Amino acid sequence: MRMMDDLRPETVGRAHGEVLEIGFGTGRNLRHYSSEVRSVWGVDPMVTHGVGPVERRIDEAPFPVERTSLRADHRLPFDAGRFDCVVTTWTLCSIPDERAALAEMRRVLKPGGRYLFIEHGRARVERIVRWQDRLNPIWSRLAEGCNINRPIDRTVEQAGFELTSVDELEGKGPRLVSHLYRGVASRV
Numbered sequence: 215m216r217m218m219d220d221l222r223p224e225t226v227g228r229a230h231g232e233v234l235e236i237g238f239g240t241g242r243n244l245r246h247y248s249s250e251v252r253s254v255w256g257v258d259p260m261v262t263h264g265v266g267p268v269e270r271r272i273d274e275a276p277f278p279v280e281r282t283s284l285r286a287d288h289r290l291p292f293d294a295g296r297f298d299c300v301v302t303t304w305t306l307c308s309i310p311d312e313r314a315a316l317a318e319m320r321r322v323l324k325p326g327g328r329y330l331f332i333e334h335g336r337a338r339v340e341r342i343v344r345w346q347d348r349l350n351p352i353w354s355r356l357a358e359g360c361n362i363n364r365p366i367d368r369t370v371e372q373a374g375f376e377l378t379s380v381d382e383l384e385g386k387g388p389r390l391v392s393h394l395y396r397g398v399a400s401r402v
Contacts, residue, residue: 218332218385222246222303225332225396231298234322236286236315237305241271244279255297256281257290287311292322299323302331306366308359316373320401329375329399334385335366337393346390353390366395375399 223246230250235243238256247254254277261283262268272279282291287309300319309315319329337343346363353362367380380397 218304221332221385221394221396225303225330226301228328228330228398229299229301232296233299233301234290234292234297234319235301236319237302237308238281240265240268241279243301243303244271244275247275247277249276251277253278253280255279255292257284257286259283259285285309286315286318288314288318290318290322294321295324295327296322297324298327300327300329302329302333304333306331306333306369307335307361307364308357310359312364312369313373316370316375320374323401325401327401328378329370329401330397331366331370331399332394332396333364333366334362334391334394335364336362337389338382339389342389342393349390362391367397370397370399374401376402 222243226243226246227248229247231252233251233254235254235256238258239260240262300323306312323329337346350361350363354360367377371377376399378398378400380395383394385392385394
C-alpha cells in the first residue's frame, strides 16, 4: 500500500493517547502519529521481529512501540477499555472474520474512544459492484485473503460503533480495488 502513503497522515495523525494499531505490518504508520500519542501497540499476524526496516521505524518512533503477532479476529490480549484509539489502514479487507475483529476492537476501546480507519471496499457504482462481487472469490485467493467488496461503513456501524465521519474517495489503481472509506467512529 506504499502507493497510498499520502493518505495515511490525515487518518493516523488524528490518534492520541494509548493507541492500538490493527494490521501493524511493517510499521509504515509510525511516522504519521502526532505528538499526542503516548504509545502504540501493534497487532498483526505477520512476524516482523528482526526485520531491519521495521526495527528502524520502531526505534525512530518518539513513543514506546510494542507489537504482537496474532490475528485480530481472535480474542485480543488486552483488558476491556484499555485504548484511547484504534487505528486500521487497509486492514479490514484481509481479516478473515472482520466482524469478530471489530467486536474485539470495540471491546478494548475506552467508552468514547475513537476508531480511525482508511480502508478499501465496496464501490458505489453498480457495474463496478457487480464486478467486485464476481471477482472477489478469485481475488481473495490470489491476494492473500484481501476482499474487494466489503461495505466498510455498514460493517463498522453493525459492529456497534457510531460513525462520526466517513468520506468516500477514489484512490489510485483500478476502480475494482480503489474505492476508499476514510472515517472516524466512536465507541458509545
